[in-house]
Amino acid sequence: MKAHEASEQITGDKWEVQLRKGCLELAILAALWDGKLYGLEILRRMESDSDLIVTEGTIYPLLSRLKALGLVRSEWVESDAGHPRKYYALTPAGRHRLREMAGMWARFSSSMSKLLAPLGKGK
Amino acid sequence: MSMGSDAQQKIESYLGRLRAQLRGADDEEVREIVEELRSHIMDKAAPSGEVSSAGVDASLAALGSPEDLARQYITDNLLARAEVSRSPVRILESLFRWASLSVAGFFVLVVAIVGYVLGVVLILCAVLKPFHPHTAGLWVSRDSTGDLSFFLRLGFGSAPMVGRDVLGWWIIPVGLVVGFGLVMLTTRFALWCARLYRRSRVLPRG
Incomplete structure (x- = not known):
């Protein structure tokens, strides 16, 4: 591989990383739309429904931040596994914020699709 | 189990x-x-x-690593607190914890302390000027080698033997605007650093 190709590859990967990071909070809130989940379930939901895979440790500080912002609340629930699990659920403010973010995402995504449409036509 | x-x-x-x-x-x-x-x-x-x-x-x-995880908790916590209340006291509290964990946090703390202290002293100079009209303010003096030195004086005690008050009554508007500006700028800087640091820690596996 030539040097400039290698550097382009790195820039492209970096861009993808930034893109994923930017969507992480939206993805976590969206995973909670249908009901309460604990940390590992949120991670698994994100892995199965999208390829938004993050280092596992990252999600817990983020959840704690979303809680401090009042967007999610948490409760401890006893489990069959023998240890309690910390479940997260959206607060009314969190649902409201998620709707707003989803709207912004939809507008952004449709304008990007329009811009990218010519790429699909001619080869 | x-x-x-x-x-x-x-x-x-x-x-x-x-x-x-x-x-x-x-x-x-x-x-x-x-x-x-x-x-x-x-x-x-x-x-x-x-x-x-x-x-x-x-x-x-x-x-x-547990160290990495702790740093993420602290910077995320700092950001959330600051978004709720922009109190310099809470920000400094979190910065002290961040500083105990990383060199980056230490530098941000040092800059934040300098920013806040300078900002608060400027505000105090402005507030105290009416009470100490002849001594409070921004003073400048030239020492024996000809170098200029600036002092922010709160005006307690007697007037200095050398130097002069540069701004006079202008210290009141200038001190308030620049002082509050500096405090706000320092808060924004601390938050910006924390955000930057947090982003660099969120690394996708795939």
Whole structure:
């Protein structure tokens, strides 16, 4: 591989990383739309429904931040596994914020699709 | 669920390191963080009910180092607090904790302290000027080698023998505007650094 190709590859990967990071909070809130989940379930939901895979440790500080912002609340629930699990659920403010973010995402995504449409036509 | 003492020891050592890094935070908060991660590690390490030493190793490796995790908690916490209240006291509190964990945090703390102190002194100069009209303000003096030195004087005590008050009554508007501006700028700087730091820590695996 030539040097400039290698550097382009790195820039492209970096861009993808930034893109994923930017969507992480939206993805976590969206995973909670249908009901309460604990940390590992949120991670698994994100892995199965999208390829938004993050280092596992990252999600817990983020959840704690979303809680401090009042967007999610948490409760401890006893489990069959023998240890309690910390479940997260959206607060009314969190649902409201998620709707707003989803709207912004939809507008952004449709304008990007329009811009990218010519790429699909001619080869 | 059964667990070997080896696996148990590894979990405790990891959580102990995390707890040590989070010292200074609210006790209840630390307990919640530690218990949540313990529950995560057990779930990951024992999908079938048996916690093996290898399972624990894999699950700890996927979480990243306890030091890294603690830093993420602290910067995320700093950001959330600051978004709710922009109080310099709370920001400094979090910065002290961040500084105890990393060199980056230490530099941000030093810059923030300088910014806040200078800002507060400027505001105080402005506020005290009406009470100490002849002594408070921005003073300049030239020493024997001809170098200029500037002092911000709150005006307690007698007037200095050398130098002169540069701004006079202008210290009131200038001090207030520049002082409050500096405090706000310092807060924004601290938040910007924390955000930058947090982004650099959110690394996708795939």
